[in-house]
Amino acid sequence: MAEKPLPLEREIGRLISVAGPMSVADYMRLCLTHPQYGYYMTRDPLGVQGDFITAPEISQMFGELIGLWMAAVWRQLGGPGNIHIIELGPGRGTLMLDALRAAKVVEGFSAAIGVHLVEISPALQQLQKQRLAALQVPIDWYDALSEVPGGPCIIIANEFIDALPIHQAVKRPGGWHERIIEIAANGDLVFGLEYDPLPQFEATVPRGLRDGPDASIFEWRSDSIALEIGRRVREDGAALILDYGHAKSAVGDTLQAVVGHAYGDPLRTPGQVDITAHVDFEALAHLGEIIGARVHGPILQRDFLLHLGIDKRAAALKARATPEQAQEIDLALSRLTTTGPRGMGELFKALAIADAKLGDLPGFGAP
Ligand code: SAH
Numbered sequence: 001m002a003e004k005p006l007p008l009e010r011e012i013g014r015l016i017s018v019a020g021p022m023s024v025a026d027y028m029r030l031c032l033t034h035p036q037y038g039y040y041m042t043r044d045p046l047g048v049q050g051d052f053i054t055a056p057e058i059s060q061m062f063g064e065l066i067g068l069w070m071a072a073v074w075r076q077l078g079g080p081g082n083i084h085i086i087e088l089g090p091g092r093g094t095l096m097l098d099a100l101r102a103a104k105v106v107e108g109f110s111a112a113i114g115v116h117l118v119e120i121s122p123a124l125q126q127l128q129k130q131r132l133a134a135l136q137v138p139i140d141w142y143d144a145l146s147e148v149p150g151g152p153c154i155i156i157a158n159e160f161i162d163a164l165p166i167h168q169a170v171k172r173p174g175g176w177h178e179r180i181i182e183i184a185a186n187g188d189l190v191f192g193l194e195y196d197p198l199p200q201f202e203a204t205v206p207r208g209l210r211d212g213p214d215a216s217i218f219e220w221r222s223d224s225i226a227l228e229i230g231r232r233v234r235e236d237g238a239a240l241i242l243d244y245g246h247a248k249s250a251v252g253d254t255l256q257a258v259v260g261h262a263y264g265d266p267l268r269t270p271g272q273v274d275i276t277a278h279v280d281f282e283a284l285a286h287l288g289e290i291i292g293a294r295v296h297g298p299i300l301q302r303d304f305l306l307h308l309g310i311d312k313r314a315a316a317l318k319a320r321a322t323p324e325q326a327q328e329i330d331l332a333l334s335r336l337t338t339t340g341p342r343g344m345g346e347l348f349k350a351l352a353i354a355d356a357k358l359g360d361l362p363g364f365g366a367p
Pocket of ligand 1: 040
């Protein structure tokens with residue numbers, strides 16, 4: 001262990017010595033959202049100065065297209081006089097700022113909305129308050145989606161689900177064992193396995209993955225957030241989930257730590273690094289369906305943005321831009337839409353869960 005353990009490292013060590021090894025999910029939850037030392041609780045992790053960058057921070061076009069998407073969906077809902085615009089994990093508030101500015105062109109929309117931001121981090125809530133004050137719409141903050149009042153709603157979650165805790169199970173000849181975090185003899189945090197296999201676990205692993213090789217890792221998240229989203233949107237609502245992950249459930253270890261735009265070790269310096277894992281979009285889609293909503297996608301985020309006309313939006317912005325700005329717009333467009341290591345094209349997906357009576361949703365049909 002480092003000479004002088006960080007406060008959260010000490011706290012995790014204490015919890016393990018009192019209660020025994022902890023699940024990857026409990027570890028991830030503490031690292032990200034421990035009230036005092038959690039990664040998100042104390043800082044603004046986003047942007048060039050921070051640890052990672054997200055699509056709304058890359059370009060205003062991203063939020064603008066989502067704003068127009070929301071306004072179009074509001075119309076499909078019959079243009080109700082009151083609609084909750086709910087964003088989960090709004091970060092620096094950039095998406096909402098760009099979205100609501102762009103959606104002003106849709107008559108009646110701005111007057112109908114109340115904005116509800118679900119944000120666990122006091123530091124980021126503060127930043128959102130400052131940045132969104134200019135919008136002149138009613139805005140309320142909550143720690144959890146369950147606290148947001150009911151009613152017709154549009155829910156947006158960009159790079160939110162990846163930050164929710166995952167469990168991991170490892171396949172062994174006698175069954176699937178939960179992966180845990182324990183303390184090694186030298187005091188370091190290390191991965192281990194629960195001694196007993198998870199009871200009846202095979203049945204929850206998708207059929208095609210059960211026969212995988214020994215040491216396969218299967219990851220899952222609590223169903224509660226997806227069910228809560230589905231329950232809210234299945235009548236008079238729609239949710240748009242954008243994130244990185246796999247369209248089909250798969251085995252593999254996707255737990256990752258990022259600090260200063262580089263990969264780190266998830267078990268070192270807890271609370272100082274961002275820890276996330278890929279989103280299993282097939283699992284989300286399945287939950288949306290069982291709760292009685294209609295599921296759209298998942299499709300590649302790049303295709304969603306192209307269907308919504310991101311290239312036309314880029315051309316319109318470039319027509320009014322300086323040559324330097326035009327170059328930046330081209331760069332942003334390419335990061336958002338190209339495949340390959342520097343692009344978000346292959347890994348990022350878009351999924352919508354909505355009231356079935358809305359029919360097809362913008363962005364999810366053919367181009
Ligand atoms: N959507 C933003 C930020 C993504 S980072 C963007 O695209 O730029 C993840 C966001 O979710 C942060 O705002 C973080 O503080 C918030 N968050 C993480 N875990 C959360 C939880 N359990 N409940 C509520 N908000 C959470």
